[in-house]
Amino acid sequence: MTTDRRHNPLLRWLHDIYLVWKREFWFSFHDEGVIIFFLVLCLVYPVLYALIYNTETAHDVTVVVVDDDRSADSRQFSRMLDATPEACVVQYVPTIADAQRCMHEKECYGIVHFDKGFGQRVHRGEQAHVTLYCDMGVMIRYKQLMMAMTAVQQTFNSQLLQQRLSVVPVSMNSGSIGNEQVALGNTSMGLGSAVLPAIFILVLQQSMLLGICMLHGGSRERRLHNQGVDPLEIPAGVSASILGKSLCYWMIYIIPTIYTLVIAPKFFDFPQVGDLRGILVLVLPFLLASSFMGQALKIFANDRESTFIALVFTSLIFVFLSGISWPRCSMSPLWLIAGNFVPSTWAVNAYVQMQSNGATLAQQSTAYWMLWVLTGVMFVLAYAVERFICRRRYRRMQHYAKRDAMALIREEYRRQAIDVLPENINQADFGIPGGMLDEQ
Amino acid sequence: MLRLFFNESIKRGLVQLVRRQLYWIVMMVLPIVCTVFFLDLMKGGVVERVPVGIVDLDNSAVSRRIERNLDAMQQVSIRQHYTDYHEALQAVQRGDIYGFIFLPERLEHKALSGQEPVVSYYVNYAYFSPASMQYKGYKTTTLLANGAIAKTTIEATGLLSEQGVMNLLQPVLTQIHSLNNPWLSYGYYLNLSFIPCMLALFILLATAFSIGTELKYGTCREWIASAGQSMEFALFGKLAPHTFIFTCTGWMIQFLMYRVYDLPLNCNPWHMLLAMPLLVLANQGFALLMMCIAPNFRFGTTLCTLLGMLSFSFCGFSLPEEAMYGWVRALGYVMPIKYYFLLSIDQALNGIPFYYSRYYYAALIVFIALPWPLLWRLKRECLHPVYVP
Numbered sequence: 001m002t003t004d005r006r007h008n009p010l011l012r013w014l015h016d017i018y019l020v021w022k023r024e025f026w027f028s029f030h031d032e033g034v035i036i037f038f039l040v041l042c043l044v045y046p047v048l049y050a051l052i053y054n055t056e057t058a059h060d061v062t063v064v065v066v067d068d069d070r071s072a073d074s075r076q077f078s079r080m081l082d083a084t085p086e087a088c089v090v091q092y093v094p095t096i097a098d099a100q101r102c103m104h105e106k107e108c109y110g111i112v113h114f115d116k117g118f119g120q121r122v123h124r125g126e127q128a129h130v131t132l133y134c135d136m137g138v139m140i141r142y143k144q145l146m147m148a149m150t151a152v153q154q155t156f157n158s159q160l161l162q163q164r165l166s167v168v169p170v171s172m173n174s175g176s177i178g179n180e181q182v183a184l185g186n187t188s189m190g191l192g193s194a195v196l197p198a199i200f201i202l203v204l205q206q207s208m209l210l211g212i213c214m215l216h217g218g219s220r221e222r223r224l225h226n227q228g229v230d231p232l233e234i235p236a237g238v239s240a241s242i243l244g245k246s247l248c249y250w251m252i253y254i255i256p257t258i259y260t261l262v263i264a265p266k267f268f269d270f271p272q273v274g275d276l277r278g279i280l281v282l283v284l285p286f287l288l289a290s291s292f293m294g295q296a297l298k299i300f301a302n303d304r305e306s307t308f309i310a311l312v313f314t315s316l317i318f319v320f321l322s323g324i325s326w327p328r329c330s331m332s333p334l335w336l337i338a339g340n341f342v343p344s345t346w347a348v349n350a351y352v353q354m355q356s357n358g359a360t361l362a363q364q365s366t367a368y369w370m371l372w373v374l375t376g377v378m379f380v381l382a383y384a385v386e387r388f389i390c391r392r393r394y395r396r397m398q399h400y401a402k403r404d405a406m407a408l409i410r411e412e413y414r415r416q417a418i419d420v421l422p423e424n425i426n427q428a429d430f431g432i433p434g435g436m437l438d439e440q
Numbered sequence: 441m442l443r444l445f446f447n448e449s450i451k452r453g454l455v456q457l458v459r460r461q462l463y464w465i466v467m468m469v470l471p472i473v474c475t476v477f478f479l480d481l482m483k484g485g486v487v488e489r490v491p492v493g494i495v496d497l498d499n500s501a502v503s504r505r506i507e508r509n510l511d512a513m514q515q516v517s518i519r520q521h522y523t524d525y526h527e528a529l530q531a532v533q534r535g536d537i538y539g540f541i542f543l544p545e546r547l548e549h550k551a552l553s554g555q556e557p558v559v560s561y562y563v564n565y566a567y568f569s570p571a572s573m574q575y576k577g578y579k580t581t582t583l584l585a586n587g588a589i590a591k592t593t594i595e596a597t598g599l600l601s602e603q604g605v606m607n608l609l610q611p612v613l614t615q616i617h618s619l620n621n622p623w624l625s626y627g628y629y630l631n632l633s634f635i636p637c638m639l640a641l642f643i644l645l646a647t648a649f650s651i652g653t654e655l656k657y658g659t660c661r662e663w664i665a666s667a668g669q670s671m672e673f674a675l676f677g678k679l680a681p682h683t684f685i686f687t688c689t690g691w692m693i694q695f696l697m698y699r700v701y702d703l704p705l706n707c708n709p710w711h712m713l714l715a716m717p718l719l720v721l722a723n724q725g726f727a728l729l730m731m732c733i734a735p736n737f738r739f740g741t742t743l744c745t746l747l748g749m750l751s752f753s754f755c756g757f758s759l760p761e762e763a764m765y766g767w768v769r770a771l772g773y774v775m776p777i778k779y780y781f782l783l784s785i786d787q788a789l790n791g792i793p794f795y796y797s798r799y800y801y802a803a804l805i806v807f808i809a810l811p812w813p814l815l816w817r818l819k820r821e822c823l824h825p826v827y828v829p
Binding site: 313 | 455456458459460462466470474477478480481482484487488489490491529530532533534535538539547551554556557558559560561562563564565566567568569570571572575578579582583585586589590604606607608609610611612613614615616617618619620621624626628629630634638641642645646649652653656657659737738741742745748749750752753754756757758759760762763764765768785786789790792793796
């Protein structure tokens with residue numbers, strides 16, 4: 001069997017993949033930082049975000065009323081406004097200036113103003129006006145107040161209409177068309193149910209990117225202290241190494257995926273009408289693409305911790321590129337194209353449609369196939385990065401290390417702007433898990 | 441003697457800054473690139489021409505008028521006619537359209553004979569902002585259609601003038617003024633909070649990282665020695681150059697926001713210019729506090745990252761704070777960016793007197809002082825470093 005492996009390139013390649021996979025598995029579970037990213041982050045973030053957004057939307061947004069009319073009608077209107085779930089009248093104040101003061105003190109976020117003669121105009125058959133001034137610091141407050149005002153206006157008007165019917169000798173019913181809104185997807189019409197499915201997908205992708213880059217940073221630190229060679233790495237070809245690692249991450253992510261995309265929505269009662277098998281099939285290329293993307297991005301990770309700085313902010317950019325907040329139909333072509341190159345963009349949209357709107361995988365086939373295309377693109381990128389950048393760097397490192405054993409560390413310290421070499425650098429300080437070297 | 445240590449520590453801080461390119465990227469390049477990204481992404485301000493569909497089972501003059509009116513709305517654009525509800529729903533599921541309006545059979549007949557038919561609109565609320573826009577478009581269109589029919593009917597009786605009819609149909613009219621953002625621009629609202637929060641995240645990371653590397657590479661003893669064994673001098677030397685660069689970056693960002701992309705700046709510009717160094721210092725103070733509480737590279741950085749990322753959500757930028765659970769709301773007040781957000785709404789957006797924002801400025805100053813009582817923990821760690829990988 002062993003001879004077979006040595007002579008048959010395919011078998012050797014497969015065996016290399018297996019070895020890399022095994023070693024990467026070992027790494028992932030013997031590195032505290034990576035466990036935090038791969039598992040703890042995926043466990044904690046969905047819960048945290050769900051708790052933050054669990055209230056979905058704002059109720060009882062505070063308003064003050066400036067009533068220059070003091071008629072039964074203006075008071076009725078205010079009472080009706082107070083009774084809506086969206087708005088809450090906290091105070092009556094005599095003048096607009098007082099109301100402004102309330103707003104500046106953050107006692108209210110809206111001012112409702114009745115002109116003098118409001119009631120009179122209503123009963124004289126003229127048009128009466130109510131004015132709402134709304135603070136625009138947070139959009140949802142405005143939205144809620146606007147909905148409350150529109151609803152009250154409609155009810156108030158239809159009540160008045162009943163009274164005035166006697167004026168007109170025609171059936172007033174004629175010419176009225178009712179209207180109703182049906183919310184698809186996110187029936188609570190809340191912010192949480194809209195944003196969270198996207199965040200769930202993003203958490204998976206970003207935690208994987210961070211974990212992969214941290215593993216690479218650890219490997220690079222080991223090279224620095226071992227003359228450019230990572231003593232723990234399996235010597236395998238470029239493609240075998242990339243595939244083996246991806247396979248490992250992909251397998252580790254089975255549990256976080258099920259937890260994040262299936263259990264967490266169930267637990268917090270977020271939209272979940274999707275076909276479970278379809279979602280899992282969708283996630284397959286998504287995770288693969290993310291893992292290759294991580295291996296392409298690892299050139300930015302020089303040591304274990306700088307990955308934080310280099311990658312964390314991308315989460316936000318990716319959320320916005322996915323179009324969950326600012327829709328993709330309103331993006332300029334530049335950002336559309338940029339978004340197309342991120343796996344989360346496709347996965348977020350497909351997942352949202354499947355989980356919230358009950359779309360089938362077949363209906364989301366574009367996104368699904370684009371994820372496979374991205375998997376290919378990212379693999380090529382990862383291959384190029386590993387072969388033409390990383391491996392060249394390693395060779396250079398080995399070359400310098402041959403001349404001077406301390407050259408690499410000195411160079412690294414120069415890059416880190418550290419002048420003194422500490423007295424005792426031992427390998428335990430640089431990300432080699434305890435006992436691993438003894439095993440070799 | 442003190443002056444010597446002071447100079448030494450500043451020199452050391454500057455040299456480190458200049459020699460590590462990562463700092464330049466994090467302190468200048470990335471914040472500005474991200475700012476331009478956000479500003480450019482939402483430069484349209486309002487979501488317009490949301491692709492929607494229509495199911496018209498009536499095909500009458502009335503239904504066609506509704507369709508024409510709807511398509512003329514700024515908010516939506518009709519992409520496709522569907523023959524029935526299921527076909528339209530499938531288009532929503534595919535993501536071709538964000539919603540559709542459903543005009544039932546015999547709409548015109550029922551409307552004119554007073555049977556009150558119901559027009560329904562199906563809106564995909566999984567995408568929040570296009571959904572709000574559609575709602576507005578549909579609602580306005582149906583109300584207009586309603587009014588038009590009623591108007592014709594009543595005018596035909598000849599009893600009321602045109603104005604009289606309008607008064608009859610809408611005895612009370614509400615006027616809604618969205619203060620200082622009359623176009624309801626999404627960009628105004630989002631960029632005002634997200635861009636500074638992004639900058640705050642970079643400040644937190646850079647501060648934690650620069651202190652953390654001293655711990656990691658075991659140079660912290662030398663670092664403190666160069667400042668004459670004074671933690672305060674050491675930190676000053678290290679962080680003052682950061683403060684300077686971040687403040688300049690922050691001002692550049694403010695210039696981009698308020699001058700290049702014309703976000704509202706209704707206060708005296710000095711109020712915002714003053715707030716920027718305070719924001720930088722407050723975030724440095726916060727990161728320092730985290731490093732004092734967890735004097736370890738990994739934990740300190742993780743804390744800063746975690747809180748920095750979550751602050752986008754729990755500081756009440758999108759979901760208002762009064763709608764959150766008490767503890768989430770309280771957590772928001774732990775972050776310096778919350779106070780900058782509140783003061784920028786007061787000052788830049790609403791332009792109200794400085795007096796009302798006094799507490800927010802004061803809170804930012806408090807953050808600078810917060811870590812000092814705990815500095816001994818960091819110093820102890822620096823003198824006896826233990827790097828936990």
